[in-house]
Amino acid sequence: ALPESGSARWQAPSNIALVKYWGKKAGQIPTNPSVSFTLDSSATRTELRYRRRDQASGAPGFEVFLDGRPAPGFREKIRAFFERILPYQPFVSEYDFEVHTTNTFPHSSGIASSASGMAALALCLADLERAIFPGMEPERFTRKASFLARLGSGSAARSIEGSLVHWGQHGSIPGSSDLYGIRYPLELHPVFESYRDTILLVDKGQKQVSSTAGHNLMKGHPFAAERFKQARDHIDALQPIFRGGDLEAFISLVESEALTLHAMMMTSDPYFLLMKPATLQIIERIWEFRRETGEPVCFTLDAGANVHFLYPKESEARAYAFVREQLVPFCEEGQHLCDQVGKGAVSF
Numbered sequence: 001a002l003p004e005s006g007s008a009r010w011q012a013p014s015n016i017a018l019v020k021y022w023g024k025k026a027g028q029i030p031t032n033p034s035v036s037f038t039l040d041s042s043a044t045r046t047e048l049r050y051r052r053r054d055q056a057s058g059a060p061g062f063e064v065f066l067d068g069r070p071a072p073g074f075r076e077k078i079r080a081f082f083e084r085i086l087p088y089q090p091f092v093s094e095y096d097f098e099v100h101t102t103n104t105f106p107h108s109s110g111i112a113s114s115a116s117g118m119a120a121l122a123l124c125l126a127d128l129e130r131a132i133f134p135g136m137e138p139e140r141f142t143r144k145a146s147f148l149a150r151l152g153s154g155s156a157a158r159s160i161e162g163s164l165v166h167w168g169q170h171g172s173i174p175g176s177s178d179l180y181g182i183r184y185p186l187e188l189h190p191v192f193e194s195y196r197d198t199i200l201l202v203d204k205g206q207k208q209v210s211s212t213a214g215h216n217l218m219k220g221h222p223f224a225a226e227r228f229k230q231a232r233d234h235i236d237a238l239q240p241i242f243r244g245g246d247l248e249a250f251i252s253l254v255e256s257e258a259l260t261l262h263a264m265m266m267t268s269d270p271y272f273l274l275m276k277p278a279t280l281q282i283i284e285r286i287w288e289f290r291r292e293t294g295e296p297v298c299f300t301l302d303a304g305a306n307v308h309f310l311y312p313k314e315s316e317a318r319a320y321a322f323v324r325e326q327l328v329p330f331c332e333e334g335q336h337l338c339d340q341v342g343k344g345a346v347s348f
C-alpha cells in the first residue's frame with residue numbers, strides 16, 4: 001500500500017574516479033567501464049518528505065531546498081531526474097515531494113555535488129519504494145539506488161557503496177553492469193582501504209562546460225575508440241595492482257587516466273581546457289616531491305581545475321606537511337579539503 005506521508009533521510013558520499021567515465025550513450029549508459037574511490041567526509045545529506053496527492057498527475061510535484069532555503073536553481077535538474085525515473089518508479093507521480101539537502105563541503109568550492117546529491121536523492125526514493133514493497137532485500141535496495149542515481153548523474157551510480165566501486169559491464173569484472181555500480185568484487189589490498197585524498201581547490205568558479213556537454217563531445221571524437229579501449233585495458237591492468245598493492249604501477253595508471261581525460265577535452269570539437277596554471281604548478285610540485293622523497297603520492301583530476309592529491313595512510317604525515325608548505329599557496333584562498341576513502345552511504 002502507498003504510505004500517505006513520510007520522509008527518508010540519506011547521506012551519500014562523493015567519489016573520485018581512478019579510471020574515468022567520459023562518454024555516454026542514450027539512457028546514461030557509459031561508453032567505458034570506470035572505477036572510483038568512495039570518499040568519506042565530502043557528502044550530501046538529503047531529507048525527502050513525501051505526501052500523497054489527491055489526484056495522480058503525469059509528474060510528481062516537488063520543491064527543492066538547499067541549506068533550508070528554496071533552491072530554484074536545482075529545479076530543472078531534479079525535474080528531468082523525476083521524468084527519467086518515472087518508468088522505474090511509477091508511484092512517484094502519486095506524491096508531492098520536498099527535497100531538503102545540504103552538503104558537508106562548501107558549495108562554492110567547485111567540488112561537483114552532482115554525484116553525492118543524486119545518490120542521496122536516489123537512496124531516499126529507493127527508501128520510499130521499500131516502504132511500499134517491504135520485502136525488498138538489502139542487495140536489491142542498494143542496486144536500485146545505484147540504478148536510479150545513474151539516471152541523475154552517471155558518476156552518482158558509484159556513490160552508494162564503499163570503498164572501491166566499479167560501474168560498467170566488463171568481461172573480467174564479475175557481476176558488472178552498465179546499469180548500476182557494484183562494490184569492487186575482486187581482491188583488494190588493504191593499502192587501498194585507507195587511501196587519503198586531499199582536494200586542492202584551485203578554482204571555485206562554476207564549470208564552463210557541463211559534464212553532459214563533455215560526454216557528448218566523445219561522439220565522433222577522433223580518438224574515442226582508442227580511449228574506450230584504453231579504459232578497458234586499465235580496468236584489467238588494475239586487477240593485479242589492487243590485489244598486490246603495487247603503488248608504482250597504481251600511480252602511473254591513475255595519473256595517465258587523469259591526463260587522458262583532459263587530453264580528450266583538449267582534442268574534441270569544439271576543444272576546451274579546464275586546467276588552470278595552478279593545476280599544472282601543483283602537478284609539477286607533486287612530481288618533484290615524489291622524485292625527491294620517494295613517497296608514493298600522485299594526483300588525479302575530475303572535470304575541472306581542482307587537483308585530488310592521493311596518498312596512502314602511511315605517507316600522511318609527510319604528504320600533508322608538503323601540502324601545507326607547497327600546495328596550499330596555489331589554492332584559491334588556500335582552500336583544500338582533507339578526505340579519505342569511505343564506506344558508502346548511510347541513513348540518518
Ligand code: PMV
Nearest residue numbers: 017020021153154155211303
Ligand atoms: O557524472 P557526470 O555525468 O557528471 O560525469 C562525471 C565524469 C568525470 O567526473 C569527469 C569522471 C568520472 O568518472 O567521475
